[in-house]
Amino acid sequence: MTEIGAVGLVLHPRRDCAQVIGTMVDWARSRDIKLFGVESEVERARGAVSSIGAEDLAGRVDLLVSLGGDGTMLRAMRLGIPDRTPVLGVNLGKLGFLAEIDPPELTDALCAIDEHRFTTEPRSGLRAVTGDKDAIAFNDVALVRVPGNGMTAVRLHVEGHPFVSYSADAVVVATPTGSTAYSFSAGGPIISPRAEGLLITPVAPHSTFNRAVFLSGGEKLALEITGSEVGVEADGQLIGYVGAGTVIDIEVLPAAAQVVRLGRTTFYQRAQRKFGLSGFTSQGEV
Structure with missing residues (x-):
């Protein structure tokens, strides 16, 4: 990654981001860095951020900054796929797994990134394809029961062969x-x-x-709907409905996103804190 010339902002749709946007604007002006944001969101920045289409944002900037929670971070990661644009998560809500910093740390974090004092953590995504439709997710694709339609009935095909069938409220295919x-x-x-x-x-x-099943990234997975109509969700967003006989092919997208890490916490420390596991020691404690 070269020296930062432009940064793209991805905002939570409802949370108040004004103070954090102000921090971003002050930092960018001090370093002569341009700020861009998605057309439907930048009006909240009151003219301090240039507007650009969502599909063009990642290609125009050197860094994406997600202001929100894990949902906003997932959206920023999807936007960054074409150019593998690094994404920094700023947590504006409950502790998540993807956000790297809290708002008070933002200026120092941006300076560290501009001075190349950071690493990127590759995160795989997945693509679900059926017919001429497809969806990309970084958390999961879920087949969920439609109320009144009975259970979600799905047959798993691995490497082209039927393996096991599930009947459940939902069947979730998740990335790590x-x-x-x-x-x-x-x-x-x-x-x-x-x-x-x-x-x-x-x-x-x-x-x-x-039981759950874990497949390697190179193994082909297909989901065959064997019961009534089910809903298909990608990262929690409903993308449509499919009926009996539909086959959904799932493929792994290796290193589809690059998440910025500053070396302050590990994945397991974040997991300890999120789930309240014993043994967690917050930063600065002995």
Whole structure:
């Protein structure tokens, strides 16, 4: 990454970002750096940030800064895919796994990045394809039951062969990043973000086989809908409905996003803090 010439802002749709935007504007002016933001969001910056289309943002900037929670960070990561633009997460809500800093640390963090005192952590994504439709996610793709339509019935095909069938409230296909999200709430394991593969977890299963399955990133996965219509969600956003006989192909997108890390906490320290696990020591404690 060369010296920063432009930074793109990705804002939480509802949280008050004014103070953090002000910090960004002051820092950018002091270093003659341009700020850009998505057209529908920059009006909240009151003219201090230039407007640009979402599809063009990542290609115009050297760094994306997500102001919000993990949901905003996931959106910034998706925007950064074409150019693998590094993404810095600034946490404006509850502690997440992806955000690296809190607002008081922002100026120091930006200076460190501009002076190349940081690393990037690659995060794999996944693409779900059926027919002429596709969706990209960094946490998970979930097939969820439609109220009144019965259970979500899905047959897993691995490497072109049927492997196991699930009947459940939902079937979640997660990346290692997403192993701490929906899959975890359904009893799935925590997977290191350094791993590469697909974690399939049934939610409230009603089938004989009720365990999660982890596939390597190179193994082909297809999901065949064997029951009634189900909803398809990507990173928590409903993208459509599919019926019996539909096959959804899932592929891993290796290192699809680059998350900025400043070496202040590890993934496991963030997990300890998030889940209130014993043994967590906050920064500065002995």
